[in-house]
Amino acid sequence: MIDALWQNLDYAASVVLFCIGLYTVITRENLIKKFMGLNIMETAVFAFIVALGVVEGGDAPIAGSGATPPFINPLPQALILTGIVVAVSTTALALSLIIRIWRQCGTIEADELREVE
């Protein structure tokens, strides 16, 4: 198990990053910090999927630039580009909702908001 993990150190690193994000989401009461945690989790997933496409000794997948096979897998990169754009969109929407909550309730601490009702 340890050997396999060492071999897949890139994946293990994104698992650690994911757990850091999850910890932030659970423990912080400030909504902006909670959302930062969610962004860290997203980043962990992106890093994991992009790492799936890496090939030992591979070049960037651009033909005609002097790069030679084997190429890095272009599919995860394309999928993650989509994912990043969606993450940006959700971040923008969440931040605007947080601004609205702050205007309406005067606080963005989740525990104080529970009492506001």
Add this chain to the structure above:
Amino acid sequence: MKRALTAALLVAVAALLLAAVAELPPHGSPDSPPYTHVSAYYLEHGPDEAGAENMVTNVILNYRGFDTQGEVTVIVTAMLAVLAVLLWTGQAEGDRPGPAPTATGSSLVVRFIVRVMAPFIAVFGIYVILHGHVTPGGGFQGGTMIGALVIALTLVLEDTRSAALLPRRPARLLQVAAPLTFFGVGVIGLVLWGEYLYYPRDPSSLWITELLLLVIEAGIGLGGAIVIATIFRVMGAQR
């Protein structure tokens, strides 16, 4: 109590994920499943039939064009939702964004550096958009740079001059530039070849495909930049 629960949950999640990760094929092996199915086809045939030398661009705009059209629609929808959440006050005049954030907060150094760097950032952003099919880059990346440039300029310029950066009427049209260009190119394919978002594949007409991809890249870059700048402007106008 809560702390113990959190720790237990984190340990459980980490153990589960690490166990799963240890079972995966070794990192970087060319035999791993994600590398051997469609990706092999894309890598082998992409440069000859899809129009761009950058194979990520091929996958995004050609092989999986529908996905990307949905994606640009998502950005525009998110922007509309942000506008609705922040500007909707139930009254009629809630339609218009307030003044952009003022320049009072930034120091002389910041103002000077941003002004000096602005033309270079703009040129680099346009280069990244228009060269996305032969070098790393593309519409989203370049558009983000241009959007960030508009944000930086908004921060250092006075209200009146930064408002001129993003005039409201053209901005309203350009916000939907990305989905509209996609739709236009899709309809071109529908009219000329009978399939929505169709690109010609034979080598003699590959230049048409390349041109269509370039048009989409430009549209995505322009639309993305305007959307990002608009979101920032609306959020910055909140006091």
